[in-house]
Structures are given as C-alpha cells and as structure tokens.
Amino acid sequence: MRKGYEYIPKDGLRPLNRLKAYKLPAKYVCNNMGDVYIHDKSIPVKKINNIEHIVAKKMKPFTTKLGYVEFVLTNIHGRKKHIQGQRIVALSFLKNPKNLPHVNHLDGVRDNNDVENLEWSSVSENNKHAYRVLGRQPHNKGKRKEANGKYVKREKVA
Numbered sequence: 001m002r003k004g005y006e007y008i009p010k011d012g013l014r015p016l017n018r019l020k021a022y023k024l025p026a027k028y029v030c031n032n033m034g035d036v037y038i039h040d041k042s043i044p045v046k047k048i049n050n051i052e053h054i055v056a057k058k059m060k061p062f063t064t065k066l067g068y069v070e071f072v073l074t075n076i077h078g079r080k081k082h083i084q085g086q087r088i089v090a091l092s093f094l095k096n097p098k099n100l101p102h103v104n105h106l107d108g109v110r111d112n113n114d115v116e117n118l119e120w121s122s123v124s125e126n127n128k129h130a131y132r133v134l135g136r137q138p139h140n141k142g143k144r145k146e147a148n149g150k151y152v153k154r155e156k157v158a
Contacts, residue, residue: 007053014092034113067110085113108134
C-alpha cells in the first residue's frame with residue numbers, strides 16, 4: 001500500500017463527483033464529520049470484520065483567516081478549487097429544498113463541520129442567528145466615525 005493510505009470503512013462515505021458545480025473526479029470522498037479522502041481505486045474493496053473498507057488517504061485541510069476549514073481539490077480539467085469543508089458536507093449530506101445559498105454553523109464554531117452542526121440558510125437567517133443565538137454585537141453600536149477618529153452617536157433624521 002502507498003505511503004499515507006489506509007483502510008477506512010466505506011459506510012457513510014459520499015463521493016464528491018456528485019457535486020456537479022465543482023466538476024470533481026470520482027477519487028474524492030467525504031464523511032459526515034467533514035473529512036475528505038482521496039480514494040485509491042486501483043486497490044479493491046476489502047472486508048474487515050464483515051465491513052467493507054476502501055483504501056484512501058486523508059487530505060490535510062487548511063484554515064482560512066476567518067477560521068473556516070478549506071480543502072484544495074483538483075477538478076476534472078486539472079484546475080485547483082478551494083472548497084470550504086462545511087460546503088462539502090452540506091452539499092453531500094443535507095437536503096436543500098428551498099435552494100438556500102449559505103451554510104450556517106449552529107454552534108458558531110467555524111471548524112466544526114459535523115453534519116449535525118450544519119444547516120442551509122439565507123443571508124438574513126445567518127445574520128439573525130449570529131446576533132440572536134451566538135450573541136454577536138454590532139461593531140459600531142449605532143455610532144459613526146468622525147474625521148478625528150472618534151465615534152459619535154448618530155442623530156436621527158426626522
């Protein structure tokens with residue numbers, strides 16, 4: 001077996017080539033915890049303790065400046081794509097009947113990409129969740145910045 005590859009249970013893995021917008025090859029698979037693997041299809045499936053296992057290598061993600069987990073995957077045209085982990089899990093495991101554009105972390109922890117912690121949301125729902133549930137505060141609290149660098153309370157226009 002090649003270096004870095006190991007047997008992992010096939011149950012619960014989803015192929016990423018189902019994500020049509022990214023045009024990924026069938027070698028990428030993910031689980032419901034947000035781990036992405038490169039599947040070595042040249043080695044056949046092996047049964048260990050009556051459970052099918054595949055040979056795959058776990059990909060190393062990186063963390064963006066904002067704290068999100070991101071993977072660099074190569075599409076079928078050989079171009080590299082940066083795809084956030086929560087988006088991979090949501091597209092692979094969560095239904096999106098309302099065609100909502102964003103993935104929200106329910107607990108607010110940006111590197112927790114467990115499928116139980118994710119939901120599809122609109123921009124508005126995502127912002128409301130940040131303020132109401134996670135306790136986010138407005139950065140200027142209704143004040144505006146003066147030329148001297150100090151904040152002053154905004155006056156209401158009648």
